[in-house]
Amino acid sequence: xxxxxxxxxxxxxxxxxxxxxxxxxxxxxxxxxxxxxxxxxxxxxxxxxxxxxxxxxxxxxxxxxxxxxxxxxxxxxxxxxxxxxxxxxxxxxxxxxxxxxxxxxxxxxxxxxx
Amino acid sequence: xxxxxxxxxxxxxxxxxxxxxxxxxxxxxxxxxxxxxxxxxxxxxxxxxxxxxxxxxxxxxxxxxxxxxxxxxxxxxxxxxxxxxxxxxxxxxxxxxxxxxxxxxxxxxxxx
Numbered sequence: 001x002x003x004x005x006x007x008x009x010x011x012x013x014x015x016x017x018x019x020x021x022x023x024x025x026x027x028x029x030x031x032x033x034x035x036x037x038x039x040x041x042x043x044x045x046x047x048x049x050x051x052x053x054x055x056x057x058x059x060x061x062x063x064x065x066x067x068x069x070x071x072x073x074x075x076x077x078x079x080x081x082x083x084x085x086x087x088x089x090x091x092x093x094x095x096x097x098x099x100x101x102x103x104x105x106x107x108x109x110x111x112x113x114x
Numbered sequence: 115x116x117x118x119x120x121x122x123x124x125x126x127x128x129x130x131x132x133x134x135x136x137x138x139x140x141x142x143x144x145x146x147x148x149x150x151x152x153x154x155x156x157x158x159x160x161x162x163x164x165x166x167x168x169x170x171x172x173x174x175x176x177x178x179x180x181x182x183x184x185x186x187x188x189x190x191x192x193x194x195x196x197x198x199x200x201x202x203x204x205x206x207x208x209x210x211x212x213x214x215x216x217x218x219x220x221x222x223x224x225x226x
Contacts, residue, residue: 004157033213040218041218042118042201042217043158043201043203043216044216045214090157092157101145101146101148101205101214102148102160103160103214105150105157105158105159107155107157108155108156108157
């Protein structure tokens with residue numbers, strides 16, 4: 001039972017380079033999320049997709065773009081990476097029932113921007 | 115703005131020494147409060163959801179409780195395998211997208 005799968009696990013970029021972080025879930029969830037986790041800051045929401053075909057900005061969207069490719073996949077793109085984007089990125093998914101919003105997380109992508 | 119504050123930042127316990135972690139929150143109408151466990155190098159793992167004041171949930175050595183202003187995660191007779199960072203998050207009734215606001219976590223170390 002894979003759950004939420006993120007690729008790659010590690011990545012090193014030079015300032016100005018671009019890359020796409022991939023996320024796929026096999027739980028038939030409607031909602032998907034991208035977070036970043038920095039020391040002392042907690043998890044902060046970058047973008048989310050409430051359902052297939054929709055995306056919305058979270059708390060820290062600047063410098064990122066997202067694509068909800070289909071119900072299973074939600075990608076995060078850095079167009080021109082900056083050192084401030086060095087972080088651990090987590091993808092999560094959840095059902096959209098009112099009373100249940102358990103978000104299930106992937107293992108993360110550790111990104112360093114030099 | 116929704117806020118979550120966790121204390122202490124770090125906690126060191128001896129095996130068998132019970133204690134509690136605190137999560138204080140301010141939110142514009144609570145829809146749910148969530149506890150997660152995070153091991154080094156891994157993603158958060160869901161533990162509990164609490165929806166209303168007075169609610170309690172248990173799982174093995176862990177028990178989560180909820181009041182109108184805070185939640186406690188009680189750890190009874192902890193073992194070394196309980197060592198992890200424990201994260202608290204809240205979901206507000208207002209706003210869309212099932213968004214969660216996370217605290218910065220309590221790093222727990224249980225020693226033999």
